[in-house]
Amino acid sequence: MALIVQKYGGTSVGSIERIQNVAQRVAKWKRAGNDVIVVVSAMSGETNRLIDLARAIQPQPDPRELDVVASTGEQVTIGLLAMALMELGIPARSYTGGQIRLLTDSAHTKARILSIDEHNVRADLGAGRVVVVAGFQGVDADGNITTLGRGGSDTSGVAIAAAMQADECQIFTDVDGVYTTDPRVVAGARRLHKITFEEMLEMAGLGSKVLQIRAVEFAGKYQVRLRVLSSLTEPDIPVDEEAASGTLITYEEDAQMEQALVSGIAFNRDEAKVTVLGVPDKPGIAFAILDPIAKANIEVDVIVQNVGSEGSTDFSFTVHRNDLKRTLDLLAKVQKAIGAREVVGDDKICKLGLVGVGMRSHVGVASKMFEALSDEGINIQMVSTSEIKITVVIDEKYMELAVRTLHKAFGLDEPAEPALPV
Numbered sequence: 001m002a003l004i005v006q007k008y009g010g011t012s013v014g015s016i017e018r019i020q021n022v023a024q025r026v027a028k029w030k031r032a033g034n035d036v037i038v039v040v041s042a043m044s045g046e047t048n049r050l051i052d053l054a055r056a057i058q059p060q061p062d063p064r065e066l067d068v069v070a071s072t073g074e075q076v077t078i079g080l081l082a083m084a085l086m087e088l089g090i091p092a093r094s095y096t097g098g099q100i101r102l103l104t105d106s107a108h109t110k111a112r113i114l115s116i117d118e119h120n121v122r123a124d125l126g127a128g129r130v131v132v133v134a135g136f137q138g139v140d141a142d143g144n145i146t147t148l149g150r151g152g153s154d155t156s157g158v159a160i161a162a163a164m165q166a167d168e169c170q171i172f173t174d175v176d177g178v179y180t181t182d183p184r185v186v187a188g189a190r191r192l193h194k195i196t197f198e199e200m201l202e203m204a205g206l207g208s209k210v211l212q213i214r215a216v217e218f219a220g221k222y223q224v225r226l227r228v229l230s231s232l233t234e235p236d237i238p239v240d241e242e243a244a245s246g247t248l249i250t251y252e253e254d255a256q257m258e259q260a261l262v263s264g265i266a267f268n269r270d271e272a273k274v275t276v277l278g279v280p281d282k283p284g285i286a287f288a289i290l291d292p293i294a295k296a297n298i299e300v301d302v303i304v305q306n307v308g309s310e311g312s313t314d315f316s317f318t319v320h321r322n323d324l325k326r327t328l329d330l331l332a333k334v335q336k337a338i339g340a341r342e343v344v345g346d347d348k349i350c351k352l353g354l355v356g357v358g359m360r361s362h363v364g365v366a367s368k369m370f371e372a373l374s375d376e377g378i379n380i381q382m383v384s385t386s387e388i389k390i391t392v393v394i395d396e397k398y399m400e401l402a403v404r405t406l407h408k409a410f411g412l413d414e415p416a417e418p419a420l421p422v
């Protein structure tokens, strides 16, 4: 017998039929002899709807009250799912975050989980019940309702799996796993049977939306065995088959792994590039530029400083597009103070990264990437590397071409159909 935590996202519980479908899947795992805890999101679109209601009254909603409103979507789905399970003859009980004392800090709308009271959950499991927990929400030390940030139910699922020392946390979603890249951009994208935790973290950081990045971090910290799988298959497919489906996030890089040089390509158009031109090439300048940005709580990603010539240089970095205006405003002051020539912003960029633990033991990945991009006439504006990732910033209009080109160049395309024997 195993203890399984299953998390179902908004699409998976998006209608009464889908909730009944989830109930059938959960019932199947329960009948196969497992203890099951289910974590659910609100019905798809519901959290947006609730946030819009709040904004219709307060353009900048009070964070505490916003959490009170936004957290209600999940309270609906837990109750409905518990009922759907009962209708199938499976004893079930639902809990809000507050009811299982899913304790968080008090950072409303982006709270961090501190601890979970397992008492009720263990007692219910012992009594043969399925426990259904509301994702996305918790409660702070003073009893205020908190939420964990958009997409936070993934983190709830992983945190509960960690706290309960579950054998596996299964994230059911509307895709059937983690792909080599976004299948909407590259038709030949393949599902990965396994991906290492580090690779998953890099993919999520680059914009892969399959798992919330905080969920991946949490899983890594507590070594939670995590699997991403589809909730859109027939709910009665055999448990053994389902248990081996999807993508498993592993913690060991075993030799048998599909040890490709590059495991995946992720990209996003969420960032903007800022360049400070003609800055004096002397110590303290990078600090003078970035310190006010950091103090304003703006996250900086790729940073490039050119080699100076004749005493001056250019300094570029990326920020989230939503932070571009604020960044430029802050730099207008810095520009004068340090005597820079000009500050320019560009929000028509795309950040794209190759990720693979295989890079650790291979050289030439970057040059192969640059060659493939140059063959297509794609200019690289910025580059940054880590041990298992190479990131470039390019003009956003080349995004799809670049992803397709690199997917092919690194052999990630689906193998061609074998020729028919003649």
Ligand code: ASP
Pocket (backbone or CB within 6 Å): 009, 010, 041, 042, 047, 048, 073, 135, 136, 149, 150, 151, 152, 153, 154
């Ligand atoms: N319902 C919340 C949201 O839409 C949490 C989640 O779905 O994970 O962000």
Ligand code: MG
Pocket (backbone or CB within 6 Å): 009, 010, 151, 154
């Ligand atoms: Mg989600």
